[in-house]
Amino acid sequence: MTSAPAIELRSFTDLDAVRGDLLDVYAEVRAPLLHLANYAVSSFGERVDRHGAEDGFQAVLAYEDGHPVGYAYGNRIEDGDRYWQRMDPAPSEKYTARAAVALKEIGVRPAWRGLGVARRVHDAFLASRDEPYATLMVNPAAGDGKVHALYQSWGYVDLGHSQPSPASPRLTVMIRSTV
Structure with missing residues (x-):
């Protein structure tokens, strides 16, 4: 693909x-x-099922000709949520006094990368x-640091670190204003 694809964005609040x-x-x-336990499709399925049952779940998928090519999903997190509890250092009350939205996953199929689909x-x-x-949260090694840099270009700043599970790498927690 050499030009921006004709993408249809669809939003969902029902995981099913x-x-x-x-x-x-x-x-x-x-x-x-996928050969790593934390990245196995079955592990992702368990995570998405858990997140889909939590408050404020939403997924946005990009479709080209009815075929899904990218996604982002997340949910609302409150002060005391395990998301914040696992973070080092603990986040400032500035960020936890009101609910925040945690973008849990974002991904774009390889053939559609570099075309602005992830940003859309x-x-x-x-x-x-x-x-x-x-x-x-981002693995700072992902894409040799390019994914972290991309999120910075979208206005996210580093807030701390987290290791969500024993099988997970140590991740950088990033945050930005939504306004």
């Missing part, structure tokens, strides 16, 4: 309506890492949120 498409895109996005999905996800802050 989109779970299959999420798993399908995830499997291709994370293909090089991200922005559509945040556009319908009313939380004052959005947070995400």
Whole structure:
């Protein structure tokens, strides 16, 4: 692909309506890492099921000709949420006094990368949120640091670190204002 594809963005609050498409895109996005327990499709399925049952769940998927090519999903987190509890150092009350939205996953199939699809999905996800802050976690080694730098270019700043599970790498927690 040499030009921006004709993408349709669809938003979902019911995981059942989109779970299959999420798993399908995830499997291709994370293909090089699927041999690692934390990145296995079954592990992702367990995580997405847990997140989909939490308050404020939303997924935005990008479709080209009815075929899912990218996604972002997340949910609302409150002060005391395990997301904040696992962070080092503990986040400032500035970020936890009100609910925030945690962008739990974002991914774009390889053939659609570099065309702005991730940014469009991200922005559509945040556009319908009313939380004052959005947070995400990134593996600082992903893409030799390029993914971290991309999030910085979208206005995210480093807040701390987290290791969500024993099988997970140590991740950088980032945050930005949604307004």
